[in-house]
Amino acid sequence: QVQLVESGGGLVKPGGSLRLSCAASGFTFSDYWMTWIRQAPGKGLEWVSYISSRDSTIYYADSMKGRFTISRDNAKNSLSLQMNNLRAEDTGVYYCARGNWNHAFDIWGQGTMVTVSS
Amino acid sequence: EIVLTQSPATLSLSPGERATLSCRASQSISNNLAWYQQKPGQAPRLLIYADSNRATGIPARFSGSGSGTDFTLTISSLEPEDFAVYYCQHRSSWPRTWTFGQGTKVEIK
Numbered sequence: 376q377v378q379l380v381e382s383g384g385g386l387v388k389p390g391g392s393l394r395l396s397c398a399a400s401g402f403t404f405s406d407y408w409m410t411w412i413r414q415a416p417g418k419g420l421e422w423v424s425y426i427s428s429r430d431s432t433i434y435y436a437d438s439m440k441g442r443f444t445i446s447r448d449n450a451k452n453s454l455s456l457q458m459n460n461l462r463a464e465d466t467g468v469y470y471c472a473r474g475n476w477n478h479a480f481d482i483w484g485q486g487t488m489v490t491v492s493s
Numbered sequence: 494e495i496v497l498t499q500s501p502a503t504l505s506l507s508p509g510e511r512a513t514l515s516c517r518a519s520q521s522i523s524n525n526l527a528w529y530q531q532k533p534g535q536a537p538r539l540l541i542y543a544d545s546n547r548a549t550g551i552p553a554r555f556s557g558s559g560s561g562t563d564f565t566l567t568i569s570s571l572e573p574e575d576f577a578v579y580y581c582q583h584r585s586s587w588p589r590t591w592t593f594g595q596g597t598k599v600e601i602k
Binding site: 470479483 | 524531535537538548582591593594595596
């Protein structure tokens, strides 16, 4: 079945780094744009980053620019998010999601928790 | 930057009642609004895309409507499993960003 599975979350100190991964299965990964979305504890959804299907176009939310790097490996059906210089406000559940042709997110992973705390 | 404002913040209804959720954009948008449902401890699920199209497997009691700046998600008759938080979402062309509303919680009265 169509599935996204995130991994790599954990506890990290402010200023530290973490790399999240998302493994895709059940669909042709290279046909779809992908994104990361996060949710702070008890809060709403916040878009983080976008990558096009062939890796040629990338966008970030303003607060992540210069600190986060999105990438994908179509041969391995894998999406990644490298997060550097982490802040307490980066704490939350990070979801990878598949984009559809109507600019919506039609498949979501279960999420991975990132906690930034000293 | 487009801002999406959802109302009400909380909607208290009984099973079988009709739910009407609003999403208002700070400027006109079209064909680019989606709705999601999120239950506690779960990932969001796509309900509606392109303003009014139901996603795969979504029951017919869910419908989306609207245009310009005012959009509505209607649940015609609430089932017990529909009590959840609902988010609207829009993709802006420039700058290329995806924005969510702050959410509406539909709770059991």
